[in-house]
Amino acid sequence: MMKVPAKIEQRLDNQIIVKMEGCPKLKSRVLDESGRNIGKLIRIFGPVKSPYGLVAVTGQLEGGNNLFIEYKEV
Numbered sequence: 245m246m247k248v249p250a251k252i253e254q255r256l257d258n259q260i261i262v263k264m265e266g267c268p269k270l271k272s273r274v275l276d277e278s279g280r281n282i283g284k285l286i287r288i289f290g291p292v293k294s295p296y297g298l299v300a301v302t303g304q305l306e307g308g309n310n311l312f313i314e315y316k317e318v
Contacts, residue, residue, distance in 0.1 A: 246317045250274070250297065252309040260299045262311060264288075267295050272315035274299045277307055285313055 250262040260283075262274075272285045282305050287298035297313070 245314055247275075248313040248315075250311045250313050252311065253296065255305075258301050259286075260301060260305070262297045262299055262313075264295050264297050264313065267292070268297075268313045268315045272313050275312045275314055276305065277310050277312075280304075282311070 246268070248264055248266040248268045250264045252260050253263050254261040267288060268285060270285055270288065273281055274283045274285055276282050280303060282303040283299045283301040285297050286300045288295050290296040
């Protein structure tokens with residue numbers, strides 16, 4: 245499993261916008277700092293070298309602004 249670090253840029257109702265340090269796959273799991281699943285990556289946008297992602301939040305989002313996006317490398 246690969247983990248891409250991400251930082252919360254904007255909090256919306258049931259979604260968050262994150263700045264990612266790489267480009268994971270769509271529908272990847274998003275984890276908080278303690279490793280709890282908080283949602284899925286549903287959209288990638290912005291420049292290729294510095295992408296942003298839209299996350300659909302399905303779990304409880306607590307704590308800091310640092311997240312990880314976990315996906316399987318093919």
